[in-house]
Amino acid sequence: MNTCTECGSEDDYNFSLNIGLCNACIGKKIERLEEENRWIPVGERLPEEGVFCHIFIPAFNKCCPQRGWYKPKKRHWSTTTRGRETTRQVTHWKPITLPEGD
Secondary structure, three states, X not given: OOOOOOOOOOOOEOOOOOOOOEHHHHHHHHHHHHHHOOOEEOXXXXXXXXXXXXXXXXXXXXXXXXXXXXXXXXXXXXXXXXXXXXXXXXXXXXXXOOOXXX
């Protein structure tokens, strides 16, 4: 009998996916990934100083986000355009995550 590698359950193992997880743990993993990858409204919270982020600027982002950072002491967002730092009005952000190394 197969068991879930996360919780050890044998009752709810998902044989069709064959990824070593039960249905409950698959659901928890999906929820965690959705939370980690969602766009965060700036009214909800701001990133820590020095964190490089994907940022959404409504005036410019009809198709794709930009990269930038928040400056808490000056209370504004910055991006680099043609080598010059510019201030932007940002509505949402999410941290840039790098691939996990070996």
